[in-house]
Amino acid sequence: MTPFGEAVRKLRLRKGVSQKQMAAALNVTPAYLSALEHGKRGTPTFDLLQRIAGYFNIIWDEAEELFLLARFSDPRVVVDTSGLAPEYTAFVNRLAGKIRNLDAATIRELDRVLENAGKTG
Incomplete structure (x- = not known):
């Protein structure tokens, strides 16, 4: 699980909704949402991040933190060391x-x- 996936799961459980219910509201498949929560998908699009923030009706600071978590949650990291020692x-x-x-x-x-x-x- 990624930090973003963990945060989404906590928000979803706090709201008391299933992955299926949340997926339907966000217009994504339950399989995609499950993979996102479990860290098997890359960083979600900005559009999806906005829909997630709207779905949970979170305030700007909390949304900004969620967006930052998404940036640091890609499970397949590429590190470019070209030009370094x-x-x-x-x-x-x-x-x-x-x-x-x-x-x-x-x-x-x-x-x-x-x-x-x-x-x-």
Whole structure:
């Protein structure tokens, strides 16, 4: 499951609707909505994101957060290291090969390192 899929599922459960009901209201198939929730589909279109926000009648800040989650939820990531030093390409490939074996604490630590990258002081 992706962060976006988890957020949509929570919104759907909070509203008390099934995937089938939500899919019908959004004019998508239940199979597509299920795949989206389970992280088996890429980032939804902006149009669909707007329909989801409207369906849940969420305020602008919450909608913006949902849109941001969608941007960071594509399960098939491509990292372009062209023009970078060889160690960048090697690192990304090692990460891709090991990502499934990393525990949650390690992921949080890597996320903290990335969040602080480039910050001064």
